[in-house]
Amino acid sequence: MDVIKVKDVWKKYKIYHDKGSTLKERILFKNRNRYEERWALKGIDLDIKKGETVGLIGENGSGKSTLLKLLTKIIYPNKGEIEIKGKVSSLLELGAGFHPDMTGRENIYMNASIFGLTKEEIDKKLDDIISFSGLEDFIDNPVRTYSSGMYMRLAFSVAINVDADILLIDEVLAVGDTSFQKKCIEKMVELKNKGVTIVFVSHDNNMVKRLCDKAIWLKNGNIASQGIVKDVINNYLDHLNTKSNIKCTEDSKNEINSTNNQVISEREVSIEKEEVKDIKPANKNKRWGNKYVEILQVDMFDKDNKSKHIFISGETVRISIKYKVNKKVDDVVFGIGIFRDDEVCCYGTNTFIDNYKIDKLTGRIDVEIDNLNLITGKYYLDVAVHDKFGLPYDYIKKILSFNVETRTEEIGVVRLAHKWHIL
């Protein structure tokens, strides 16, 4: 049975240009009262069955909160119909529905009564609400003295204790501490098992995968994809990958150019003998070396030779290093290092370790990684060229950043190939 039916729903907002804050400004600059209309939702159709847990995903501004507000009926559509069967409880913007000067306890009464509970019903639930929130010591203080995490605790505790059939939650869990988040997730699972229909917004794809029976991806006010959670998330990730790759390619080009320019202008490529000793980090620790061999450009490509900076774990990656020789050298070693954004070195190697002897300096060397088995995260690439004793010709830290996405939920740094044997 469908408990939520949304038919061709459209919602627009008026965006006012600066209205002017004084009467004088308003009279003098009448044009400032002009506004433009922006459609936040453009013809949404969806059905949610009783007991389903649905994850709403999508980029900022795609319309997720607007959809939840429409379902909660705190705003109304310009066009289309919304049918809801059952009692709705919601946890939308933080603190919405709380009066700042009232105490936590008074706000529980006020908030729960908005969800339709009588005073007697609230009396019976009060202890559970307070104890779930963990705010026993603060419950008689005005909520204006609460932190955002405390607001969230109180609001969540009320929302889950009003015996609703449908629970709508915007991405507010993110402000809580991890132990409370865990408690909320356990509670959501408990409610889900009791048959409560849950719709929640989340930017945490793993949480959506873990909790939801269905996912809906909103993109610019339209449903871009809905249905099987894994498929919808993968479609969304593909879209993000394509988008970020275009942006990253531009950014990283700029980064390399600026690094090169800075270094070259900061310390002209002087190749005096004594400079061999000068191997101290220069350029804010980003680049150092005597530049006998100089790195010119570094790029990352996928197996189809597309320049990329977001990879799916396990993809083939080729790192291409272009360089020039400023002074004849006898031995050359090229190396790479991959660091996680918290500086953990995930992997490093060089041509010497790998037993490659560089006989010819052709101006370019590539290293191919068959399976980039890193776990979801942001990583940095260091590239270096040095002699066989490690004396750097050119060492560039964090020349590129790249992201790795895993479509599984393992944790750690690397994805180790493994099998389970149930004996």
Ligand SMILES: Nc1ncnc2c1ncn2[C@@H]1O[C@H](COP(=O)(O)OP(=O)(O)OP(=O)(O)O)[C@@H](O)[C@H]1O
């Ligand atoms: N009260 C408002 N007045 C004017 N425009 C609004 C209002 N609320 C939302 N919008 C606009 O409507 C669009 C959708 O916003 P909405 O908050 O629903 O997106 P969202 O997907 O929830 O974003 P986020 O992930 O950042 O919370 C955005 O362009 C936003 O600027």
